[in-house]
Structure formats: structure tokens, C-alpha cells
Amino acid sequence: MTKGKRAMPGWSRRDFLKTAGVAAATLAFPEVIISCGTQSGSTSAAIPKPRKGASIRLLQWTSFVKPADAEFKRQAAEWGAANGVTVAIETVTGDQLQPKTAAAVEAGAGPDIIQMQYGWPQLYTDACLDVTNDVNILINKLGKPDPVNEAFCKVKGTWRAIPYTVVPNAWTYRTDYFQQAGVSNFPTTWDELTAAAAKLKTTGKPISQTDGHAYGDSLTM
Numbered sequence: 001m002t003k004g005k006r007a008m009p010g011w012s013r014r015d016f017l018k019t020a021g022v023a024a025a026t027l028a029f030p031e032v033i034i035s036c037g038t039q040s041g042s043t044s045a046a047i048p049k050p051r052k053g054a055s056i057r058l059l060q061w062t063s064f065v066k067p068a069d070a071e072f073k074r075q076a077a078e079w080g081a082a083n084g085v086t087v088a089i090e091t092v093t094g095d096q097l098q099p100k101t102a103a104a105v106e107a108g109a110g111p112d113i114i115q116m117q118y119g120w121p122q123l124y125t126d127a128c129l130d131v132t133n134d135v136n137i138l139i140n141k142l143g144k145p146d147p148v149n150e151a152f153c154k155v156k157g158t159w160r161a162i163p164y165t166v167v168p169n170a171w172t173y174r175t176d177y178f179q180q181a182g183v184s185n186f187p188t189t190w191d192e193l194t195a196a197a198a199k200l201k202t203t204g205k206p207i208s209q210t211d212g213h214a215y216g217d218s219l220t221m
Contacts, residue, residue: 052084059090060115061097121161128160135159177205
């Protein structure tokens with residue numbers, strides 16, 4: 001939970017795609033991506049060159065905007081043709097993404113790049129490559145990402161996922177219930193949320209929030 005305005009300059013989709021096009025394992029994608037494996041990365045920000053004849057498999061969820069999937073695949077094919085790399089894109093529904101990710105991690109085989117959300121890089125750290133060098137390339141060109149991105153993508157000081165965007169959820173709540181419980185303002189920290197939940201529970205209007213690595217709007221309803 002965060003407070004304040006932190007609009008980050010420079011990290012536009014267009015600029016990101018231009019930069020990501022030079023990295024062997026970074027394409028265009030929503031949320032964050034991870035590369036599966038356990039190798040150590042570099043902090044030199046040296047730009048890697050795609051290996052001719054290589055193939056990349058990328059797993060992501062189906063976009064809510066259908067033409068976006070077609071455009072994504074078009075960009076991937078264009079990048080692949082320009083760099084001599086075969087790029088295969090697999091799209092699945094949102095509820096299938098994590099089970100497929102977990103299965104790939106358990107089997108030690110599967111997509112090379114996986115779209116992730118929330119704290120998944122923390123959950124699957126051992127299966128994530130050190131992508132510090134790739135992130136540094138982007139930072140050198142575009143500046144630092146939002147602190148929220150860093151909190152999710154960086155594990156114990158090491159970048160385990162490449163941030164792409166932040167999609168904030170809007171909380172849906174009844175102001176009159178909060179007022180009845182003596183809570184004048186909506187919480188801005190987890191401690192405040194816990195305290196507010198305790199007060200609301202005494203009025204018979206408890207706060208209900210999904211857990212267990214759920215995703216989407218259910219987290220804030």
C-alpha cells in the first residue's frame with residue numbers, strides 16, 4: 001500500500017520497446033517478466049546481442065483487449081526476424097497463468113520468459129534468473145522505475161524480474177460503514193487497514209479480502 005503521487009518520467013511503452021529490442025530475453029509485455037533459470041547476472045549494463053538461431057518461448061495471460069494480443073505477437077515476430085530469433089508466444093487466461101507458472105517451475109522446464117504479477121518473483125525466486133544487467137540497461141536509458149516495481153521485482157538486492165508497469169487497483173467501499181465504525185479516512189497503510197478492519201467488524205461490517213496469491217480486482221473489493 002502506497003501514498004502520494006510518484007509519476008515516473010521516461011518509462012513510456014514506446015521507449016521501453018525500443019530499449020527491450022536489443023536485449024535477447026526482453027520483449028514487450030504487461031506487468032513484469034522473469035527468465036527461468038538460476039544463472040547469475042551482471043551489473044555492468046552491457047547490452048547483450050541476441051544469438052542467431054535461438055528460440056524464445058514466452059508465456060503471458062490473454063489481454064482484455066483482444067487486438068493487443070495480435071499486436072504483441074506481431075511485434076515479437078518482427079523483433080525475431082530482425083535478430084534471427086524464433087519467438088513463440090503462448091497466451092492463457094488469467095486463472096491459468098499461475099498454475100502453468102508453478103508447473104513449469106516444478107518441472108524445471110517450460111517457457112523461457114513468463115509474465116508475472118504482484119509478488120510472484122518473491123514466490124518463485126529460485127527459478128528466476130538474475131536479470132540485473134537487463135534492468136540496468138533500462139535504468140541507464142529511462143531512469144529508475146517506480147519503487148513499487150522495485151519492491152516486487154528485486155529479491156534480496158537482486159533483480160529477479162524486469163518491471164514493465166504498475167496497474168493500481170481502486171478500493172471499493174462504503175463510506176457510511178466506515179463513518180459508523182468511527183473511521184473518518186480510508187486507510188493508507190496496512191496497519192491502518194488492520195485497525196479499521198477491527199473497528200468495522202464490531203459493527204457487523206467486516207472487511208473481506210482475498211488471499212492466497214489471488215489476482216485482479218478481487219484483492220480490493
